[in-house]
Amino acid sequence: MPGLLQLFVALGFTWAFSAAFAIPVPGDDDLRSAVAVSKLVLAQQAVFFRELINATRERTNGCAPHVRSEMSASCPSPFANIMGECFYLSKILLTWDQARTHCLGMGADLAVPRHLYGLKSYVVGQNGPTASWVGAQEIEMEEPEATDVEAKNEESRWQWVDGSVVDPEFFFSKPPNRRPNQKVCFELRKDRHPPLEFKTCNVPQKFICQLY
Incomplete structure (x- = not known):
């Protein structure tokens, strides 16, 4: 759009200068006629630029919904808009299961961010906790019968x-081995890169809710 706008403006000025130089220098006898012609040219230029401005506004308005669609989406209090998603950083300490119950009670759930590093940057900017629960955990799976199936199941274990x-x-570190009666969940670490770390789910700590 900027290139097209520049082209229209260049054409407009070219037309204006061409029209101006096309007007012969009037003598004393036809000065009134020359003034009339100049007014006509100016009026035509005004119409041209008015139409150009209107077309530009229509083009801008047509693009605006896409520009502001996600990034400017409003989030109800106490959620904050982070890259088009709504998050709440808790002030209390809960286990992973308790944290999820708390988030569900807010009409949300533990965070499943599309932009994980954007969420990490928000936590850092808010001087948030070093570790916060997010909405990922180890799931129970049946024992595989073959090596290739085992590799696939290990990948989808989280x-x-x-x-x-x-x-x-x-993952910041390698996945831990399965432990009987000890489920592992994910925390977001603001001091590590990559930011996801494994932790036993029954440890109380702060958490991040997301409104979907």
Whole structure:
């Protein structure tokens, strides 16, 4: 759009200068006629630029919903808009299960961010806790019968609360071995990169809710 606008403006000025130089220098006898022609040219230029401005406004208004769609979405208090998503950083300490119950009670759930590093940056900017629960955990799975199936099951062993698999590229450390009667959940660490770390789910700490 900026290139097209510049082209219209250049054409407009070219037309204006061409029209101006096309007007012969009037003598004393036809000065009134020359003034009339100049007024006509100016009026035509005004119409041209008015139409150009209106077209530009329509073009801008047409793009505005896409520009402001997600990033400027409003979030009800106490949630904050972080890159188009609504998050709440808790002030109390709860276990992972208790934290999820708390988030659900707010009409939300533990965080499943599309932009994990954006959420980490928000926690850092708010001087938030070093570690916060997010909505991912270890899920119970049946023992595999073959090696290839085992590898696949190991990859899908870690899931977000929406059912999607956690991308291993976000793991700070290697996944722990399965421990009987000891479920492992994910915390977001603001002091580590990648930011996701494994932790026993029954440890009380702060958490992050997300309004979907």
